[in-house]
Amino acid sequence: MTNYKVCVVGGWCGNRMVMVAEHLEDVFGKAGFPCRVTTHSVWENYSQPPVSNLVLQLLPAFTAAETGCPVINIKPLLLDLDHPPTIEKIFAQVQADFAIKQHNPA
Amino acid sequence: MKRIERPIYLDYCATTPVHPDVCAAMRRALEVDFGNPSSMHWAGRAASGLVAEARAQVARSLGCLPEEIYFTSGATESDNLALLGMMRRYLPGDAHLITTSIEHHAILHAAQQLEREGYSVTYLPVDSKGLVSAEAVQDAIRPETVLVSVMLVNNEVGSIQPLSEIGAITRSQGVLLHTDAVQGMGLLDVNVDELNIDLLSLSAHKIYGPKGVGALYVRNGVQIEPLLYGGTQERALRPGTENIPGIVGLGEAVRVTRQHKILEKQRLSQLRRALIAGLQENIPGVIVNGPSDSVSPHILSVSFPGADGEMMLIRLSGNGFAVSMGSACTSHSIEPSHVLTAMGLPREQIESTLRISFGYPTTQADLDAFLQAIQDVYRRAML
Secondary structure, rough: OOOOEEEEEEEEOOHHHHHHHHHHHHHHHHHOOOOOEEEEEOOOOOOOOOOOOOOOOEOOOOOOOHHOEEEEEHHHHOOOOHHHHHHHHHHHHHHHHHHHHHOOOO | OOOOOOEEEEEEOOOOOOOHHHHHHHHHHHHHOOOOOOOOOOHHHEEEEEHHHHHHHHHHHHOOHHHHHEEEEHHHHHHHHHHHHHHHOOOOOEEEEEEEOOOHHHHHHHHHHHHOOOOOEEEEEEOOOOOHHHHHHHHHHHEEEEEEEEOOOOOOOOEEEHHHHHHHHHHHHHEEOOOOOOOOOOOOOOOOOOOOOEEEEEEOOOOOOOOOOOEEEEOOOOOOOOOOOOOOHHHOOOOOOHHHHHHHHHHHHHHHHHHHHHHHHHHHHHHHHHHHHHHHHHOOOOOOOOOOOOOOOEEEEEEEOEEEEHHHHOOHHHHHHEEEEOOOOOOOOOEEOOOHOOOOOOHHHHHEEHHHHHHHHOOHHHHHHHHHHHHHHHHHHHH
C-alpha cells in the first residue's frame, strides 16, 4: 500500500459507492498500483472530499480546481464495474501519477 | 448562489405538512377524546363519534355513503386490500386483473404477488405522455376479468387518467373498477358514482393529514376478503383498534382540502405555467414530461438534458430546496423510474429528470427563488 490516495465520490447510493471503491482498490492492487481508496458521499456530507491524489466521481460534484487534484467522472461504473473506457481513463491517470512518484519519491 | 431565507419545500407528492386545523383536531383526539370506540361508556362513545364524523367527511368528498368508507393504515394497505381482497375471492385460474404499467408500487407489487399465487394480470402500456387509453382497457377485458385498477393521477408526471371513460367501459362489461386516488384527492373532483368507481384508495399524508392513515371506499354490495383477522372494527374488513387521532386527522384534512379545492387548483395551475415558462426561458432544451392539458396542477416533471439529476437534487437540497428525482437507488443498481421508462423516455433523460410538486404553502416567490437557483445548479451538474 502506498500513500497514493484515491477518493470515490458518490451520492445517495452509498452501497454502490462502496462497491465501486472496493472493486477499484482490488483492480489497482492486481495491476500493481496499490492505492488507498476512500469514499465521500456528497449526499451525507455536502462538503469537499478529503485531500486526495485523484478524485473519481460517480456524479459531477467537483472540479479539479475545487479538489486540487485530477477529477475523473466514472458514472458508467454504476452500471458496469469494469466499464472498459472508464477503467482505461482511470489507469492512464494513475499510471502517469505513479511514474511521476517514481521520479520524485519525496 | 444567493442563499434563501428559509427552506423551500417542493416535494408535495412525497408528503405534505400537516395543516394547522388538522393538528388541532388531532390534538383534541389525543388529549381529550382518547377512548376506545369499542367501549360502551362515555369515553368510548365520544371516540366513536369522532370516527363517525371523519367517516362522514370522507364520504361527502367522494359522494358516497359513510358505511362505504373503511379506514386503513394508508394507501398501501388500501391498495393491497382492494386488489388482494377482491381477487382472492376467486380461484387463481378463474380471475383476471387489469392494471397499468405506471401504477404506484403498492399496486404493482400487489399485482405481482397475485401472479405468484396463480392469478392472471395484464399490465397496460401508456403513451409518451403517461396516459392509458380507455380503448386499451376495453380490448384487455376477458370473460374472466374481475377487476380493473387504474390510478387517478400519476404521482411522477401528473397525468390524469381517463377514469370517466374507463368507468363507463367497466360498468357496461360488468367488471369492477378500483382507483388509487392518492394524488388526485386534494385538487380534483372525485365522485365515485359519476366515475363508476367501485373501490378507491386514499391517503391522509398527501392532503395535509398525518402519516399512517388512509381509507378504502368499497361500493355497497361489492364483497372483498379481509387481509387481517381480529375484531369487528370497520365491519371486520379491517380489524384492530382504530387509530382515532389519525382518522380524525384524515377527516379534517379532507374537509380542509375540499374547502379550498377550486381556488387552489387555479392558483397552482398558474404557478405551474409560470414555472414552465421560466424554465424554458432560462434553460434551453428543458423537456416537460407528461401531458400538457390532462395534468394535475401540482406536479411538474422536467428533464434537464445533459445534467445529472441526482447532483442537481443534492445541490438544490444543500441550498434549501426539496425536490425529487426520476430514478432510485437499489442495493445493486440505479433503477430508472418505471413510469418514465413506460413512457418511453431514454435512460439518459430519466437520469436528468426532477419532479417538482407544489402545495398550498407554495408561493410565486418560492418558485422565483427556485428558478434563480436552478440555473447555477444545472450548469454545475452537467456531465
